[in-house]
Amino acid sequence: MQRAIAVELKLDDSVIEIIDKTDEEDDFKGVDEGSRSEIMSVAEVIDQVLRDHKFMVAFHNGSGDYIDLGSFGFPQITLFRSNLILWTFRKRFQGRERYSEIKDKVKNTHLFAYETEYYITRNKLLFPVLQKEAAAIAAHYPCMREIDPERINEWAARASVYWMCDGIIQGDQAWEISAALSKEIKWDLQPSLQDEVRQEFIESSSKNSVSIQRFKNKYFDGQKFYPWITITASHNINPETLQDIRSKNAEASSYFLAPERSSDITLVLSDGLFDQWNNLQVLQLSYCDFSFASSPFIGCQNLRFIGLDHCKDKKEGCKQSDLRKWQFLHSLLVLDLIDTIWYQVFSEDMADLFVNLRELNIVGVDCSHIWGQLQNKIEYVDLSRKRNIKLPSTLRFFRLDNRQPTPQSTPGIELSLKGCMGLESFFMSRISNLTELDLSGTAIRILDFTTMVMEVTGLKRLFLLGCEQLRKIKWGEIGSTIRDLELLCIDTRPRIKYPQLFVDKNKSPGRLSVHAVIVDARIARSLWGPIGNMPYDVDMNIHVTSSTIYGEVQSEGTYKDSISQLSDHVNMQQQDLISAGQYHDVQLSMAGDVPMQSFPLPPTTMLSRHIEIAQGSHNLESELDLNSPFRTLAHLVNGKAESLHVHDLSTITPLPGGQWSFIRWCRIERCPKIEIVFPKYAWKFDRLETIWVSDLLMARCIWSKGSCDYPFSFNNLQHLHLRSCPRLQFVLPVWVFSFPDLKTLHVIHCSNLHNIFVLDGNYPEQITIKGVAFPKLTTIHLHDLPMLRQICDVEFKMVAPALQTIKIRGCWSLRRLPTVVAADGPKPAVEIEKDVWDALEWDGVEANHHPSLFQAPVHSRYYKKKLPRGSVLSGDFIKQMKASCFCTKVH
Numbered sequence: 001m002q003r004a005i006a007v008e009l010k011l012d013d014s015v016i017e018i019i020d021k022t023d024e025e026d027d028f029k030g031v032d033e034g035s036r037s038e039i040m041s042v043a044e045v046i047d048q049v050l051r052d053h054k055f056m057v058a059f060h061n062g063s064g065d066y067i068d069l070g071s072f073g074f075p076q077i078t079l080f081r082s083n084l085i086l087w088t089f090r091k092r093f094q095g096r097e098r099y100s101e102i103k104d105k106v107k108n109t110h111l112f113a114y115e116t117e118y119y120i121t122r123n124k125l126l127f128p129v130l131q132k133e134a135a136a137i138a139a140h141y142p143c144m145r146e147i148d149p150e151r152i153n154e155w156a157a158r159a160s161v162y163w164m165c166d167g168i169i170q171g172d173q174a175w176e177i178s179a180a181l182s183k184e185i186k187w188d189l190q191p192s193l194q195d196e197v198r199q200e201f202i203e204s205s206s207k208n209s210v211s212i213q214r215f216k217n218k219y220f221d222g223q224k225f226y227p228w229i230t231i232t233a234s235h236n237i238n239p240e241t242l243q244d245i246r247s248k249n250a251e252a253s254s255y256f257l258a259p260e261r262s263s264d265i266t267l268v269l270s271d272g273l274f275d276q277w278n279n280l281q282v283l284q285l286s287y288c289d290f291s292f293a294s295s296p297f298i299g300c301q302n303l304r305f306i307g308l309d310h311c312k313d314k315k316e317g318c319k320q321s322d323l324r325k326w327q328f329l330h331s332l333l334v335l336d337l338i339d340t341i342w343y344q345v346f347s348e349d350m351a352d353l354f355v356n357l358r359e360l361n362i363v364g365v366d367c368s369h370i371w372g373q374l375q376n377k378i379e380y381v382d383l384s385r386k387r388n389i390k391l392p393s394t395l396r397f398f399r400l401d402n403r404q405p406t407p408q409s410t411p412g413i414e415l416s417l418k419g420c421m422g423l424e425s426f427f428m429s430r431i432s433n434l435t436e437l438d439l440s441g442t443a444i445r446i447l448d449f450t451t452m453v454m455e456v457t458g459l460k461r462l463f464l465l466g467c468e469q470l471r472k473i474k475w476g477e478i479g480s481t482i483r484d485l486e487l488l489c490i491d492t493r494p495r496i497k498y499p500q501l502f503v504d505k506n507k508s509p510g511r512l513s514v515h516a517v518i519v520d521a522r523i524a525r526s527l528w529g530p531i532g533n534m535p536y537d538v539d540m541n542i543h544v545t546s547s548t549i550y551g552e553v554q555s556e557g558t559y560k561d562s563i564s565q566l567s568d569h570v571n572m573q574q575q576d577l578i579s580a581g582q583y584h585d586v587q588l589s590m591a592g593d594v595p596m597q598s599f600p601l602p603p604t605t606m607l608s609r610h611i612e613i614a615q616g617s618h619n620l621e622s623e624l625d626l627n628s629p630f631r632t633l634a635h636l637v638n639g640k641a642e643s644l645h646v647h648d649l650s651t652i653t654p655l656p657g658g659q660w661s662f663i664r665w666c667r668i669e670r671c672p673k674i675e676i677v678f679p680k681y682a683w684k685f686d687r688l689e690t691i692w693v694s695d696l697l698m699a700r701c702i703w704s705k706g707s708c709d710y711p712f713s714f715n716n717l718q719h720l721h722l723r724s725c726p727r728l729q730f731v732l733p734v735w736v737f738s739f740p741d742l743k744t745l746h747v748i749h750c751s752n753l754h755n756i757f758v759l760d761g762n763y764p765e766q767i768t769i770k771g772v773a774f775p776k777l778t779t780i781h782l783h784d785l786p787m788l789r790q791i792c793d794v795e796f797k798m799v800a801p802a803l804q805t806i807k808i809r810g811c812w813s814l815r816r817l818p819t820v821v822a823a824d825g826p827k828p829a830v831e832i833e834k835d836v837w838d839a840l841e842w843d844g845v846e847a848n849h850h851p852s853l854f855q856a857p858v859h860s861r862y863y864k865k866k867l868p869r870g871s872v873l874s875g876d877f878i879k880q881m882k883a884s885c886f887c888t889k890v891h
Contacts, residue, residue: 002042002072015045027445027471028522029630038071046073056084064089066105165282165305165333209234210241211260214249228254228282232261236268246277254282258309268314275299283307284336291315292344294325301328307336329353336361361399398426412458417442429454440465450476461487468494468519475529485530490516492523493546514540519616521623521633528631531640539608540640544633546616600721600746602692603665607642615648626656638663638682646671652698657681664716665690672697676704683708686715689741694723705733709762717742718776720756724749733760734796738773745791748783758793771797771819778804780818782811790816797849806854808832815841819849830857 006015018041026036050073057074061067069085070076077083087109089102103112204213213230229252231237231245237257246252259265267288273296274280280300284307290296292313297303333356335345344350398417412435417423419441428434434456439447440463447453447464459482464470470492475482512530516523521544531538613620613633623633634656637644642664646655649671657679664687668677675698682703693702702722714732718741722731728750734757747756757772772792777800782788788811792798801821806828808814814836820828822845830837837857843849 002039002046005046005072006042009046009049011045011049015042018042024471025522028520028525030446030472030474030525038073043071043073047075051075054082056086058086060088064102064105208241210237210245212245214252228252228256230256232258233267234260235265239270239273242273251279253279255280256284256286257288258284258286266312269296272296272299278302281305285309285311287311289314292342298325298328302331303328304331305334305336306332307334307338308340308342309336309338311340311342313342323349323353326350326353329357330355332357334359334361338363398423400426400428400431412436414438418463427452428456431455432457434459436461436463438463439467442467443469445469446472446474448472448474449482450474456482458484460484461489463489465489465491466493468492470523471520472523473526473529475526482530484510486510486512488512488514488516488527488530490518490523490527492519493517493548510537512538514538514542516541517543517545519544519546520618521613521620522618524623524633524636525630528635531636532631538640540636541606541610542636543612543614544617544620545612545614546618547614599694599723599748600692600719600744602667602669602694602721603643603690605643607664609640609642609662610645611637611641611643612645612647613637613649614646615650617649620649620651621653624653624656626658634658642687643667649674654679654704655682657683659684660688661686663688665692667692668696669694671695674698675700677701678703680704680706681708683710684713685717686710686712688714689716690719690721691717692719692721693725696725696728698727699725700727700729701733702728702731703733705758705761709735709760711736714739715741719744719746721746722750723747725753726751728753730754730758731756733758734767734772734792735760735763736772737764737767737770738775739777740773740775742774742777744779744781745777746779746781747785748781750785751787753785753788755789755793756791757798759795767796771799774798774800774802774818776802777818778802780806780808782806782808782814784810785814786810786812789813791818799848803828805829806831808836809860811836815839817849817854819843819847820853821848822853827853827855829855832857832859834859 003016003019006019018039022039023036057069057077059067059069075083077085087106089105102114103109202213204211206212210231210233214228229245229249231242257267259267265287269285269288269290271291271294273290274283275296275298277297277300279302280297281302282305283297283300283303284305286309288308288311290311290313293315297306329345329350330353332354335354335357336359338361398420400415412433413431414436415434416436416438417426417440418438420439421441421443423439423442423444432455435458437453437456437459444464444467447470449456462485464473467490470490514527514531516527518524524542524544527540527542531540611633620633622628624637625632626634626638628634638656638658638660640662642662644655644663644665645667647667647669650673651671652673652675654674654676655678658681660682661684663685666688667690668674669692672695674696677693677696677699691702693699713736717739720731720742721744722728726749729752731747731753745756747753759767780791780800780803782791790798798818799821800818801823803818803820804826806817808831810833812835817830817840834857837859840851842851845852
């Protein structure tokens with residue numbers, strides 16, 4: 001409504017952008033279009049535009065309820081402002097309320113006008129009004145604006161597909177016009193007017209128990225009458241009677257034939273009954289028996305629509321007639337089979353005759369073996385009770401409704417609409433044996449398991465690959481509606497080629513696997529439904545990115561292996577794994593040691609529940625907020641993920657706080673704007689084993705102070721690796737007594753780092769007395785940390801009794817090493833510059849903090865910055881330069 005007002009008032013594009021953005025957000029929230037609230041900022045703009053002007057609003061209220069126009073932004077309507085509202089309820093002649101009830105709904109009405117049914121019929125208003133309304137509908141749609149308004153009066157009560165097949169709608173936009181009209185025209189008059197319509201517009205005649213109905217000729221200004229004839233009979237029709245009807249209605253091109261409603265008979269039709277009816281274009285037969293091998297319409301060369309409802313083959317097993325007689329199938333556009341088993345028409349020999357078929361409607365028939373012959377020839381398919389369905393890429397509308405419960409013994413259905421880029425809508429219901437649904441490459445925006453796909457309790461696999469317009473999956477009560485779901489694959493990146501799927505259908509039943517590559521982080525809201533209801537029996541591999549370098553979604557084993565290899569390859573290219581630095585030409589004397597400048601490779605083995613967030617992802621700021629009213633990406637990250645890889649983000653948003661219950665390794669790299677990785681109140685981390693951080697240019701800390709005082713945090717932390725974080729001040733605030741499993745500490749190129757571990761705001765007092773224990777820490781590598789004074793804050797000491805190797809380079813401010821324990825075994829090996837070693841401070845042997853508790857340090861001979869290569873300057877020239885510099889300084 002507000003969009004229509006904004007367009008009518010020609011408001012700025014910025015207002016339309018607000019409406020578009022709000023609509024998009026409501027899509028991701030799953031808000032039904034009929035339940036969306038008004039936008040206050042847009043209402044304010046509308047109010048500002050209209051407040052100082054006189055205006056009249058023509059408001060067509062299609063419902064029977066009162067609507068407050070003020071909520072849309074209209075100023076209050078008062079007489080002294082000379083503003084008016086012209087208000088209508090419902091469509092014409094469709095209301096059910098009494099007029100007094102309608103009048104009471106709109107308060108302060110100054111004029112209430114209405115028409116009684118008696119007035120309508122007496123003054124013959126119904127047909128002219130319907131004609132004007134049809135013209136208004138045509139004017140509303142651009143695709144209809146070139147249509148002659150004089151022809152619109154022929155459409156009053158026609159189904160749009162008949163109009164198209166009968167030539168009423170013509171041209172390249174016939175299908176578009178048909179779809180538009182099917183939404184607009186509803187023959188839903190007041191009951192008291194329906195009989196009046198029949199009497200006024202339709203003339204009937206009967207002879208020999210055969211009734212005929214058609215439009216009266218007088219409403220068409222002497223032109224040919226409306227080109228359809230309805231024939232009902234209480235007994236079989238002989239050919240002579242039918243030919244007599246045809247001769248009197250020679251210009252009719254649409255025939256509808258059925259037994260009378262009150263009779264239980266089935267009409268028997270003879271072979272060739274409609275032969276030579278060359279102008280016949282639409283034929284609908286209901287409850288008729290005829291030979292399917294030699295149908296009564298086999299000679300109708302211009303047929304475009306055939307509808308068979310509850311028709312039976314009276315000569316089952318009869319051999320198919322000469323294919324040359326079936327050439328009428330060339331012109332057929334629509335074939336409608338309702339509870340009619342006509343397999344002959346889909347034989348391999350006849351399939352090639354459907355060169356123009358665009359719509360196929362099959363209801364209540366098992367036709368799984370017919371489909372292969374019709375690939376790439378259908379635009380509209382309505383199938384029921386059909387198995388192993390592979391639908392063509394030109395599909396536009398799809399409906400599959402069993403109507404009756406599916407027996408448990410019925411074989412499973414695997415339904416594929418892959419590549420149906422023009423798919424506008426589809427509906428499925430009561431298909432409990434549907435096991436696989438593939439919607440890959442479709443333009444679907446919202447997949448609703450409460451209104452669109454209903455009662456598919458046996459669904460095991462769902463594919464949505466290449467669905468770049470996907471915004472929401474509404475699961476409903478997932479525990480009851482699709483309780484057997486085992487595989488969910490989503491990829492919303494645009495692509496030309498859709499990924500090939502390698503699905504492991506032999507995986508253990510009952511365990512859900514979710515593989516998703518999503519561009520907009522808001523789609524993660526739709527993933528919580530199935531994942532959140534399965535706390536343990538779920539595998540997930542979620543990538544939030546628009547990058548095309550990541551592999552397509554595949555099955556569990558193949559997918560994980562290929563993605564791991566690809567990730568390694570990409571990161572080897574993007575990372576500067578070995579920095580040249582100031583010691584690149586120094587050969588270390590410790591045989592077998594890794595060069596000082598090397599840095600441990602990042603973790604790449606994706607665990608069972610893996611999440612990757614990378615460049616090109618949208619709306620991360622809102623979706624990493626744990627305080628959102630929805631279950632978002634934040635809840636998946638901190639509440640479900642076992643491994644996490646975040647890289648190449650331009651956002652400042654930190655990772656979510658809250659309880660990190662399952663995370664085992666975390667890899668963060670190349671996020672130049674992030675200042676804090678884990679914010680306040682991010683806590684637990686009792687399963688975390690590896691933290692690998694690189695190239696965070698603005699990060700001041702990895703964990704922020706103020707976290708929850710949880711005594712088992714970092715109980716399993718084994719590896720802490722940091723690199724190239726130039727503004728980092730500290731890494732981790734300490735609120736625990738020990739890091740019982742930490743084995744390696746590797747920190748390089750963090751020029752502003754003062755301490756690695758600092759005290760948190762809330763910590764046990766004994767830490768300051770006994771220190772923090774690192775009982776399994778064996779290796780410490782510190783490189784290019786010029787501001788680092790000591791590994792732990794001055795307020796507590798670091799106790800590392802198992803330390804084996806400590807390598808230090810470029811840490812010119814370092815004053816303390818960890819406390820070790822005197823033992824009979826080998827002492828820790830030390831590699832350090834001599835200047836730094838000489839400046840270290842010690843607490844003494846009694847405190848297990850003394851140079852004698854370490855091996856004799858290894859010092860490199862060259863540890864100053866290397867001069868640029870060039871010619872050697874003479875001694876006299878150097879003296880002259882020094883003198884010149886001295887004189888300059890004095891002056």
